[in-house]
Amino acid sequence: MEAIYAFCVGVLTTCGFFLVLRGRTFTVVIGLTLLSYAVNLFLFASGRLKLDGAAVLGQSAEYSDPLPQALVLTAIVIGFAMTAFVVILAMRSRADQGNDHVDGQIPELPIKLGSSDKRNG
Amino acid sequence: MEFWIELVVSVLLVLGAIFVFIGSLGLMKLPDFYTRLHGPTKATTLGMGCLLVASMALVTNQQGYLSLHELLITLFLLITAPVTAHMLAKTAMHHTLEMMDKTIDKDLSKRARERKNP
Amino acid sequence: MNLLWVVLLPLIGTLVPLLTERFGRNICAFSVAILPAWSLILVLMYAGGIFDGDAIRQTIEWIPAIGLDLSFRLDGLSLLFLLLILGIGLLVILYARYYLSSKDSMGQFYAYLMLFMSAMVGIVISNNLIQLWMFWELTSISSFLLISFWWHKSEARKGARMALTVTGAGGLALLAGLLLIGHMVDSYDLDTVLASGDAIRADAYYPVALILVLLGAFTKSAQFPFHFWLPHAMSAPTPVSAYLHSATMVKAGIFLMARFYPALAGTDLWFIIVSLTGLITLLLGAYIALFKHDLKGLLAYSTISHLGLITLLLGLNSELAAVAAVFHVINHAIFKASLFMAAGIIDHESGSRDMRKLNGLWKYMPYTATLAIVAALSMAGVPLLNGFLSKEMFFAETLNQSMLGSLSWIIPLLATVGAAFSVAYSLRFIHDVFFNGEPIDLPKTPKEPPRYMKVPVEILVTLCLLVGIFPVYVVEDLLHVASFAVLSHAVPEHNLAIWHGFNVPFFMSLLAMVGGLTIYYNRRHLFQFQAQFDEPDAKHIFEGAVQRVVSTSARITEKLENGSLQRYIFLLLISTLVMGASPLFDLSQNTGSRAQIPIDGVTITGAVLLILSAIATVIWHRRRFLALIFLSVVGLVVSLAFAQFSAPDLALTQLSVEIVTIILLLLALFFLPQNTSKESSNRRLSGDLFVAGMIGCVIGTICYAMLTSPLNTISDFFLANSKTGGGGTNVVNVILVDFRGFDTLGEITVLGIAALGIFKLIANMRIYMPTRDDKGRAWSNDPHPMMFEMVSQSLLPLALLVSVYIFLRGHNVPGGGFIAGLITAVAIIQQYIAHGVQWIKPRVKIDYQWLIAGGILIATATGLGSWIFDKPFLSTWFDYFNLPWIGEFELASAMLFDLGVYLTVVGAVMLILANLGKLTTSERIISKENV
Amino acid sequence: MQHLPMLPILLPMLAAVFMLLPPLSTTITRQRVFSILVMVLLVIGSVFLLLDSHQQGTQVYVLGGWQPPFGITLVADRLSTLMVLLTSVLGLCAQLYACAGDDNDGMYFHPLFMFQIMGINGAFLTGDIFNLFVFFEILLIASYALLIHGGGKQKTKANIHYVILNLVGSSIFLFALGILYGTIGSLNIEDMASKVPLLGEHEQALAKAGGLLLLVVFGLKAALLPLHFWLPKTYAAASAPVAALFAIMTKVGVYSILRVHTTIFGEDAGALASIAIPWLWPLGWLTLIMGAIGVLASPSLRLTSANLVIVSVGTLMLALAMEREAATSAALYYTIHSTLVTGALFLIADLISEQRGKAEDRYVVARNMNHAKVIGIAFFIAGLTVIGMPPLSGFVGKILILQAAQGVVEMAWIWPVVLLSGLACLVAISRAGTTIFWRSTGDSPDEEPISALKLIAVALLLCASPLLVVFGGVVTDYTDLAADQLHDRAAYIDTIHEGGE
Amino acid sequence: MKAKPRFRLLPMPLHSLLLLIVWLLLNNTVAPGHLVLGAFLAFVIPLLTSGMQDPQPGFHKPLTIIRYVLMVLGDIVVANFEVARLVIGSAKKLNPAFVAVPLDIEYGLPITILASTVSLTPGTVSAEISEDKKWLYVHVLNLTDKDELIELIKHRYERPLLEIFQC
Amino acid sequence: MLSIAIMIAAILVCVSLILNLWRLFIGPSRPDRILALDTMYINSIALIILFGVASSTTLYFEAALLIAMLGFVSTAAMCKYILRGDLIE
Numbered sequence A: 001m002e003a004i005y006a007f008c009v010g011v012l013t014t015c016g017f018f019l020v021l022r023g024r025t026f027t028v029v030i031g032l033t034l035l036s037y038a039v040n041l042f043l044f045a046s047g048r049l050k051l052d053g054a055a056v057l058g059q060s061a062e063y064s065d066p067l068p069q070a071l072v073l074t075a076i077v078i079g080f081a082m083t084a085f086v087v088i089l090a091m092r093s094r095a096d097q098g099n100d101h102v103d104g105q106i107p108e109l110p111i112k113l114g115s116s117d118k119r120n121g
Numbered sequence B: 001m002e003f004w005i006e007l008v009v010s011v012l013l014v015l016g017a018i019f020v021f022i023g024s025l026g027l028m029k030l031p032d033f034y035t036r037l038h039g040p041t042k043a044t045t046l047g048m049g050c051l052l053v054a055s056m057a058l059v060t061n062q063q064g065y066l067s068l069h070e071l072l073i074t075l076f077l078l079i080t081a082p083v084t085a086h087m088l089a090k091t092a093m094h095h096t097l098e099m100m101d102k103t104i105d106k107d108l109s110k111r112a113r114e115r116k117n118p
Numbered sequence C: 001m002n003l004l005w006v007v008l009l010p011l012i013g014t015l016v017p018l019l020t021e022r023f024g025r026n027i028c029a030f031s032v033a034i035l036p037a038w039s040l041i042l043v044l045m046y047a048g049g050i051f052d053g054d055a056i057r058q059t060i061e062w063i064p065a066i067g068l069d070l071s072f073r074l075d076g077l078s079l080l081f082l083l084l085i086l087g088i089g090l091l092v093i094l095y096a097r098y099y100l101s102s103k104d105s106m107g108q109f110y111a112y113l114m115l116f117m118s119a120m121v122g123i124v125i126s127n128n129l130i131q132l133w134m135f136w137e138l139t140s141i142s143s144f145l146l147i148s149f150w151w152h153k154s155e156a157r158k159g160a161r162m163a164l165t166v167t168g169a170g171g172l173a174l175l176a177g178l179l180l181i182g183h184m185v186d187s188y189d190l191d192t193v194l195a196s197g198d199a200i201r202a203d204a205y206y207p208v209a210l211i212l213v214l215l216g217a218f219t220k221s222a223q224f225p226f227h228f229w230l231p232h233a234m235s236a237p238t239p240v241s242a243y244l245h246s247a248t249m250v251k252a253g254i255f256l257m258a259r260f261y262p263a264l265a266g267t268d269l270w271f272i273i274v275s276l277t278g279l280i281t282l283l284l285g286a287y288i289a290l291f292k293h294d295l296k297g298l299l300a301y302s303t304i305s306h307l308g309l310i311t312l313l314l315g316l317n318s319e320l321a322a323v324a325a326v327f328h329v330i331n332h333a334i335f336k337a338s339l340f341m342a343a344g345i346i347d348h349e350s351g352s353r354d355m356r357k358l359n360g361l362w363k364y365m366p367y368t369a370t371l372a373i374v375a376a377l378s379m380a381g382v383p384l385l386n387g388f389l390s391k392e393m394f395f396a397e398t399l400n401q402s403m404l405g406s407l408s409w410i411i412p413l414l415a416t417v418g419a420a421f422s423v424a425y426s427l428r429f430i431h432d433v434f435f436n437g438e439p440i441d442l443p444k445t446p447k448e449p450p451r452y453m454k455v456p457v458e459i460l461v462t463l464c465l466l467v468g469i470f471p472v473y474v475v476e477d478l479l480h481v482a483s484f485a486v487l488s489h490a491v492p493e494h495n496l497a498i499w500h501g502f503n504v505p506f507f508m509s510l511l512a513m514v515g516g517l518t519i520y521y522n523r524r525h526l527f528q529f530q531a532q533f534d535e536p537d538a539k540h541i542f543e544g545a546v547q548r549v550v551s552t553s554a555r556i557t558e559k560l561e562n563g564s565l566q567r568y569i570f571l572l573l574i575s576t577l578v579m580g581a582s583p584l585f586d587l588s589q590n591t592g593s594r595a596q597i598p599i600d601g602v603t604i605t606g607a608v609l610l611i612l613s614a615i616a617t618v619i620w621h622r623r624r625f626l627a628l629i630f631l632s633v634v635g636l637v638v639s640l641a642f643a644q645f646s647a648p649d650l651a652l653t654q655l656s657v658e659i660v661t662i663i664l665l666l667l668a669l670f671f672l673p674q675n676t677s678k679e680s681s682n683r684r685l686s687g688d689l690f691v692a693g694m695i696g697c698v699i700g701t702i703c704y705a706m707l708t709s710p711l712n713t714i715s716d717f718f719l720a721n722s723k724t725g726g727g728g729t730n731v732v733n734v735i736l737v738d739f740r741g742f743d744t745l746g747e748i749t750v751l752g753i754a755a756l757g758i759f760k761l762i763a764n765m766r767i768y769m770p771t772r773d774d775k776g777r778a779w780s781n782d783p784h785p786m787m788f789e790m791v792s793q794s795l796l797p798l799a800l801l802v803s804v805y806i807f808l809r810g811h812n813v814p815g816g817g818f819i820a821g822l823i824t825a826v827a828i829i830q831q832y833i834a835h836g837v838q839w840i841k842p843r844v845k846i847d848y849q850w851l852i853a854g855g856i857l858i859a860t861a862t863g864l865g866s867w868i869f870d871k872p873f874l875s876t877w878f879d880y881f882n883l884p885w886i887g888e889f890e891l892a893s894a895m896l897f898d899l900g901v902y903l904t905v906v907g908a909v910m911l912i913l914a915n916l917g918k919l920t921t922s923e924r925i926i927s928k929e930n931v
Numbered sequence D: 001m002q003h004l005p006m007l008p009i010l011l012p013m014l015a016a017v018f019m020l021l022p023p024l025s026t027t028i029t030r031q032r033v034f035s036i037l038v039m040v041l042l043v044i045g046s047v048f049l050l051l052d053s054h055q056q057g058t059q060v061y062v063l064g065g066w067q068p069p070f071g072i073t074l075v076a077d078r079l080s081t082l083m084v085l086l087t088s089v090l091g092l093c094a095q096l097y098a099c100a101g102d103d104n105d106g107m108y109f110h111p112l113f114m115f116q117i118m119g120i121n122g123a124f125l126t127g128d129i130f131n132l133f134v135f136f137e138i139l140l141i142a143s144y145a146l147l148i149h150g151g152g153k154q155k156t157k158a159n160i161h162y163v164i165l166n167l168v169g170s171s172i173f174l175f176a177l178g179i180l181y182g183t184i185g186s187l188n189i190e191d192m193a194s195k196v197p198l199l200g201e202h203e204q205a206l207a208k209a210g211g212l213l214l215l216v217v218f219g220l221k222a223a224l225l226p227l228h229f230w231l232p233k234t235y236a237a238a239s240a241p242v243a244a245l246f247a248i249m250t251k252v253g254v255y256s257i258l259r260v261h262t263t264i265f266g267e268d269a270g271a272l273a274s275i276a277i278p279w280l281w282p283l284g285w286l287t288l289i290m291g292a293i294g295v296l297a298s299p300s301l302r303l304t305s306a307n308l309v310i311v312s313v314g315t316l317m318l319a320l321a322m323e324r325e326a327a328t329s330a331a332l333y334y335t336i337h338s339t340l341v342t343g344a345l346f347l348i349a350d351l352i353s354e355q356r357g358k359a360e361d362r363y364v365v366a367r368n369m370n371h372a373k374v375i376g377i378a379f380f381i382a383g384l385t386v387i388g389m390p391p392l393s394g395f396v397g398k399i400l401i402l403q404a405a406q407g408v409v410e411m412a413w414i415w416p417v418v419l420l421s422g423l424a425c426l427v428a429i430s431r432a433g434t435t436i437f438w439r440s441t442g443d444s445p446d447e448e449p450i451s452a453l454k455l456i457a458v459a460l461l462l463c464a465s466p467l468l469v470v471f472g473g474v475v476t477d478y479t480d481l482a483a484d485q486l487h488d489r490a491a492y493i494d495t496i497h498e499g500g501e
Numbered sequence E: 001m002k003a004k005p006r007f008r009l010l011p012m013p014l015h016s017l018l019l020l021i022v023w024l025l026l027n028n029t030v031a032p033g034h035l036v037l038g039a040f041l042a043f044v045i046p047l048l049t050s051g052m053q054d055p056q057p058g059f060h061k062p063l064t065i066i067r068y069v070l071m072v073l074g075d076i077v078v079a080n081f082e083v084a085r086l087v088i089g090s091a092k093k094l095n096p097a098f099v100a101v102p103l104d105i106e107y108g109l110p111i112t113i114l115a116s117t118v119s120l121t122p123g124t125v126s127a128e129i130s131e132d133k134k135w136l137y138v139h140v141l142n143l144t145d146k147d148e149l150i151e152l153i154k155h156r157y158e159r160p161l162l163e164i165f166q167c
Numbered sequence F: 001m002l003s004i005a006i007m008i009a010a011i012l013v014c015v016s017l018i019l020n021l022w023r024l025f026i027g028p029s030r031p032d033r034i035l036a037l038d039t040m041y042i043n044s045i046a047l048i049i050l051f052g053v054a055s056s057t058t059l060y061f062e063a064a065l066l067i068a069m070l071g072f073v074s075t076a077a078m079c080k081y082i083l084r085g086d087l088i089e
Ligand code: NA
Pocket: C916, C917, C918, C919, C920, C921, F086, F087, F088, F089
């Protein structure tokens, strides 16, 4: 089980970082969201995995480590706040710069830009 | 616990699961969106119903008090499923998804799309 | 602490002119003179003691950490320099009063001058290395201000910058050198340093220290190859040139060498560096001086040459030479200052300094001419003038040394050549300016200057004569104590007689005279010869060099800091990869000793869902709506995972946050491109994928290693005390509201701030709103589907009820304020989506901003409540009550805290989403931002 | 008094909250008066806190009464209280400057500003590593919001970079925390410090990864090469008071490295002793050089100031890398000095740019300025200070660091770069000054004269420079003690335990 | 029909009752404490949310309501087996259709309830409601006789709703 | 017997989830994908119920309830997005 769990965390991390490296704000935001999933799972894992061990007194035979859960809760909330901010910031930069590239202008590229982009970007 | 309770619970569980499965199966194999729409919106309601009743029975039997709160989930599903279906149907018509050729009165969907009378 | 006053008085004097300027030039000049005069008197009061051969020392502790004390030492050398600095300083003050025009801000000028004066005084009476360096740098700064006094002239700015840069660089070298020395002798006290010369010379770092210190000295004293800044400093007002660039500042380097003579001199290295540098400077300066058409230019280069001479003397490692050096310091200061002043008068009265135009001024200003000629002759080293005496000693010393072995004769030879040239340019100064026909189109007809403008020159020239004729009575004692201070032991026998008989030095002088005359007579050929090579303009070279440095660094910065976020993130990830991976090589095997959980089908299914959806999100990231759908699948699975691994609270939170996030992203996506085309080259994609993948591997490995290794944490405490100490059975919740309530307080603060920031962002946003979807379809004509409206509004009460339920139970079973808050928020947002803003507006009259503030306030107040009971912040309270018929129930301060959380969450989420929604409506926020 | 350590966090927080509620939320004037009042109180409080911890020894505040390592503790030792005081002073000046009108260019300036202060102070005071993360997020989110204050393309663009980079940074922070908790099993810095030496081999490797990842995070905050590229444009884009306040932000990163890597991974952390040092040497060195190059390259005073921040970071990193009391003490002194002066420079740059029309603060010929003399003097003082010329504070810091390096093997590396960077600053600043103040088109200024408040703010910041020299003895004594306290890990652990009991 | 709520304090009595029941369900108890709390919430929440409710025709004939609910539940069960059969069977045999059902009831809530019922019961999904609320468009999974279906909907579901809402 | 029933049920639900995912992948239309997602929400409720039954705990009831409540909102929101682009107007 641990192996699968770790593997999933790895995949999420990879996907997250890959998207964060892209050039469009919204994609980066999606990447950050994926990344925060990875982070939360990872942080949660620091208390190790346990089945049927909810840290509610009297509800389980033995309890999982409650502290990482509390930390992850905090992390989730903060992560949400940050995502919210960066999304709106992305909109703002689209509004100010006229495109949604992280650098404020679409760099000259070998590949032609898509039609959708000419219209909306 | 008594055998018959376990029996009932088991049957309900399997039955519910089967319905849930059929819903997803319908979503999988039915030919066009409109027909697919029927699967989940319906099968799920009963499927979930069975599962929840099973759970109720079991909890009641184990905890010793009458546990009915699973009904709430069913209630929510009953209230929301039709709206979901309705909204999805609207989107489908908005995108004018093609439907099975043998569908009767296809063009009604065009009227419906504009929310006009037939 | 009188020595302190010697520095302090001029320093205070800096303020005087600024205050007295308005009372007219005379009063201003006079008031300025008072303080330095006073401090001069103080010095003279000490002089007696000094002549008796003792040195006064006074120390106040200041910053022991860097070995910096206010520490003063007044000995012969200091005395000599003090007399020069303060004495000539006073003359310059008087001179400047007439020199400065009414346009110039006299107050400013005098202020800078006084600042410089105090800095110089500070240098010469410092008894602490750091303090000495401090004043040293102060002279660089004040000279910068003085040179750039006419800052509207480009050459003044450039000259000042050049001087500052060169001397500043030298200052840094000096600092390094002094620190090294201080480290060697483990003290920054000058006495200690001078006392331990042998130790220093023996130290391994001696060469480094020596070179660094000499760099400081040479830059300041314009020694080759650092001489180039001095001529450009001539764009300063002439009083400045007279004071800084002949009498005092350029002597600071000389002073430094003299000061450290006991500690640093006496080695071959010292000889090689110092004497050769001096020699080259001497020749170069003398040679170039001859060709300068600008009066001040000529004087500047002659100054360079004479400084070279003094340096050479100091380099000869003979005590008599040192004495000669000191002597020449005095003489040069006197005649060069007077010459500069004379030049200034000429400039002032004739409006030009070009010797090709200035001719035959004898007729116009005979008196000034006489003074200037006397001074010039002294510069040439003519007998009966002070210049002659030190020149003689100099020649004698060049003969005494035998450093270069069989080649030692070169030095006297070259010395003579140099002397010849100085005779030549002195002659030129005299003849070209005062005789040699009629002046050529001068701006104004020359005349004698105002009476008092001549006084300083008169005084100095008189000194030239007095010293020249009665050396023994005038300077003997001073020279003796000064030399004593330099050598720090008995001064060798020397004779300041005017006439030593027909000896080699005398013939050398004679030779120099004759040579000088011949050179000047045949100057035409020389000028032609010189005309072949255009002499390099240091200003252009220097400015060019600076420009090159600047442009190069600009290029480097642009190359690296190219403003591409992707690059910056890439670097960040690389660093992460390196830092995260490097320790893993020490990891013998990944699997720890902890027992693992067997795999089951459900988990595998979940994993498959998770991985496939994550990958799908990546694959379709350019089709954004699709990516969003897959993203929500990932979120769903993650929360299921939390549920499976015994974290119900996490599952609930993740779920609700998930939904809110999706709604948020949908709201935003409307304003952004729906799809974008491929923008990154495959090379880049694969590169990014590689790095991301590597980090994924590292994180995964660490995660696995962590999961499989046993751990005992502090958590048992929480499990043990949750009920008894926190009054709740849901340990996670108790941690959130009690054990680590402070985190939660911070967390909701973050949420609140984010909401405010987002509000700030949304305010006045003008953004493109698509009128058709990405396939070009017009939008549906049904903004608010009726069924959805109906169901939404009937679900609202239910949703609120559920959130109350979730809220109340949180302390003992999964739930709590945060989740409840999100449920409420979603329920309200659902109304917005279903009914639209116009419908909501009259129905919901809550100011979400107040909700946020109120929430945080309640939570904080709960924490503060514990102060009443003299408990630390956030100490919680709870108790069980038993009401008849209703039964037992619990009340806990944690619930109030949780209420704060609830309100903040509702407020924040609503402030964000509602205003984001309003963006497309008439209700959009308009603030004065960017207006 | 026992609650004093809470003050630097609670006071700004409550102030912010109250400014979101009527009656304060309604008018800017009320907010101005109120917030200045609060900042003054904060400065006074910080002074008291500093004196307390200086005289009565480290103050440990046990939140919720839950003993360490279980609960969260605030640790007010010499170092943290010093940083808090520094923040308050800088904050007050920035606040004053803003109140002259910049605060009105957008919404919520004062609440956000207060939250920012709260976050910074919290980061300095907390003794719990996860709580440190929380306060990092507070100060970050506040800075995101403040950065766009005033609006405009440049700000948005800079903010995008700043925010995204820091979000990635926060993720890495959490990864690191996960690793550390997953191996050490505790969050209280002191407790972690005492447990680190006892780790098994398997855990050691992991914990090391955690520690190094933290270095990346703090390096990003501190703008350590190669993670510094975001800084210049970001700081240059920020509105003046914000930029001035940001001068302390990089120091938060430096502080965290100091705290975490001298306490948890300090000299006596067994196998994990000083894991960061091998990296700090070259990186700090290169940072200093890059900063100097940046200073030379900068076309405007704002950018120069921003690059000066990087120079200071590089210098500090070198000092940290030396890992000895003398160096740390030097670093602390240098921190005070550089923070205040760079803050002042950002304000001066703003004064200049609002006077010179289109030319703004760029090094080009432009029309004359109102108050050219006053601004000129201010610039002169600030310039000398950053160059490190006596008699202003720069030279003391420089000498302290040079002396600290004496006897260290790397001296041959440190001395040249420290001295040459000084020379680079000299060249750049002198060019800047002569161009801005002495090369003018001669046109007379048309802007209305500068408000006194702004000048006062700048003056306040600048008088720190001479004061730091005049009272250099006192200050260096304090920093020495603070450094000793920091390096004496055993004592730290004990105090927390006592604080606990 | 802008029927003002009949009681100011208890704007939505039925809702309140429902809320009380739901509360007890949620907490799985009829303990007096929860009865009180539930009653309190059932009283407060409607007060808070009454503003968020468009006025709707009131309910009548409680017995009819109950009968209707039970009938629908029954039909749902049947519907599911029906659909299950169709889904499992081959898609060839399906003959889907769009049907427009004329409506006699007016007002949002009743129509919504009808549409939902239709969606929940055999083989049909309410796809759309005409703008004038006179027509309900239904997609049928497997249509046998169009008029029969319309008749079914109108008699079996619409009439009782008409009774309940008396419109 | 119960455990076997649970196992069968679990398998069925898991398979359903996979089927949903498949539909999510092949689409073809956006409504199809949204429908698949919605079904996924409901199936995961089923999964959670089974989970509760298997580990005989009621701790996960709220999770199920939440999915039922919120899943609906997100589905509706997505539909609204496709219909009008603008969620709140
Ligand atoms: Na909207």
